[in-house]
Amino acid sequence: MYIQSVEVLDKRFKMGEGAGSDATHTNPQYSYAVCVLKTNTSIEGIGLAFTLGAGNDLVCKAIHYLSVKLKGVEIEALMADFGTAYRQLADEPSLRWLGPHKGVVHLALAAIVNACYDLWAKSRRVPLWKLLLDLSPEELVNTLDLSYLEDELTRAQAIDLLKGELAGRSRRSEVLTTGYRGYDTSVGWFNFSDELIVEKTKQALDKGFTAFKLKVGSDDPLRDLRRAALIRQTAGDAATIMLDANQKWNVPRALDICQRLGSINPYWIEEPTHPDDVFGHRAIARAIAPFKVATGEHIPNKVIFKNFLQAKAMDFCQVDAVRVGGVSEFLTISLLSKKLGIPVVPHVGDMGQIHQHLVLFNHIGMGHENLFLEYIPHLRPYFVHPATIVDGFYQVPQEIGSSSDLKI
Incomplete structure (x- = not known):
């Protein structure tokens, strides 16, 4: 071909x-x-x-x-x-x-x-997830560019890591039966009114979601605190709630507001400051522990990810295959994150279409923890085979390819 x-x-x-x-x-x-x-x-x-x-x-x-x-x-x-x-x-x-x-x-x-x-x-x-699983460790690593990572991840180490996970594949393949848990970002957009946040959260609960994300970063931090409390009250104490500042704060402001947002027990606080600021993220992560920092949506390449991981400046790696250099660099960063012990929970600029394949491979093939994947429904009508959620879980795609075909 x-x-x-x-x-x-x-x-x-x-x-x-x-x-x-x-x-x-x-x-x-x-x-x-x-x-x-x-x-x-x-x-x-x-x-x-x-x-x-x-x-x-x-x-x-x-x-x-x-x-x-x-x-x-x-x-x-x-x-x-x-x-x-x-x-x-x-x-x-x-x-x-x-x-x-x-x-x-x-x-x-x-x-x-x-x-x-x-x-x-x-x-x-075959679907992309199956293609990746069918490759031998050597064949998969042949698709990756590990240059500039050799101080942390050599070709031999990458192959050994994948080989070491082969024995657990059958157990981890249970995810192909259950589907992959999703979390709903569309409940808490920044411009939504307080009333709409509550309404959207109730709708998401009815659809089986148990994890949600709220956009914060208001000029008035009391607005963020009020809205975070509303989503916690609506979703309940058992719900998993993430807060996303989308780079809005400088480091001193982030240190102040993140501490205050701890009152709603967030699972993570995402992009609390400029996405290039490795040491700023590290300072925030250290200061707000045991609350976690997630970042990666705007980290552009594997080398900057390496620096964040080496500095222990992220608790969750949010690499995005439509932001970095595609599937190849996504897999490279996922391997690096696995070696350094940081879970990968992708940002989904593709609305979860490609990433529903990649998280399956990350879990089954690399041994990454089965956590959840962001779900944003707004572009579903434009895809030939849109990602499907049932009772809060991504259903395993069966169509050939990466689920990227658009109705064009």
């Missing part, structure tokens, strides 16, 4: 009133820069990168530039040593200067890489 041409699509979606809003992105337009790999068959590989509105155009243009070398390549030959191909794409000399490995070019790389994995799974007629 040969890649004959590449099509790039700029897809932007209207959001419902207040949906998707947070303390930093108050009026978002959810958007995908879409890479379509067309082949000598009817099968196409679809890859997504997530953006917000006007910036989507820049990412689409970068996909055009980066994807040129894929034309004429056979998919099995490409994926047999994809780690090498990945590094060549990431280090394309005329574009690397714009990063390196971050920003517009890296988002474009994510869309291209995700399209390659989607096409590979479709060519083998």
Whole structure:
């Protein structure tokens, strides 16, 4: 199966009133820069990168530039040593200067890489999660670029880690029967009224959800405290509640407000300060313990993740496959997180479409803890095979590929 041409699509979606809003992105337009790999068959590989509105155009243009070398390549030959191909794409000399490995070019790389994995799974007629599980440890590591991680994760260590988890696979495969637990982010958008937060939380409880996320970061911290107390009162003491500041606070303000938000017993406080501030996150994590810090939504690459993990600046790793360099870098960061003992709970810029596959592999194949996966329903109507939740659990996708096909 040969890649004959590449099509790039700029897809932007209207959001419902207040949906998707947070303390930093108050009026978002959810958007995908879409890479379509067309082949000598009817099968196409679809890859997504997530953006917000006007910036989507820049990412689409970068996909055009980066994807040129894929034309004429056979998919099995490409994926047999994809780690090498990945590094060549990431280090394309005329574009690397714009990063390196971050920003517009890296988002474009994510869309291209995700399209390659989607096409590979479709060519083998299996869902992405099964493709990954069917690979030997050596074959999987061949798809990864471990450069700049050698001080923490060598190729031999990555293979040994995966081999060490083989014995427990059958037990962990129970998740394929139960499904993967979800948590509902759509109950607590920043621009929702207090009344709507309560209403949405009750609706989510009726749908079987037991974990929820509330957006905080208001100019008036009393608003955050009031709304956090409302969602706790509505959901009950047994519910799992996460709070997300979306980078709004500086470190001193975060230290103050996070301590006060501890009154509702949050499971984690997410992105409490600037996403590049490793030592700021570490200071916050140390100060608010036993409450936890989650971050990673805006960490752009594996090297910065390495620094956060080495510094013990995150308690939960929220790597996102449509934010970093696609499935390959997601798996690389997941392996690094596993080695360093930090659980992976992805952010889902793709609305959980690809990540429902990746968390299954992370749990079964890597031995990551079976926790939960963020669920955001707003773009369901636009997917051919939208992620399905039943009684609060993601159902295991059965369609071939990565569940990224859009109704386009």
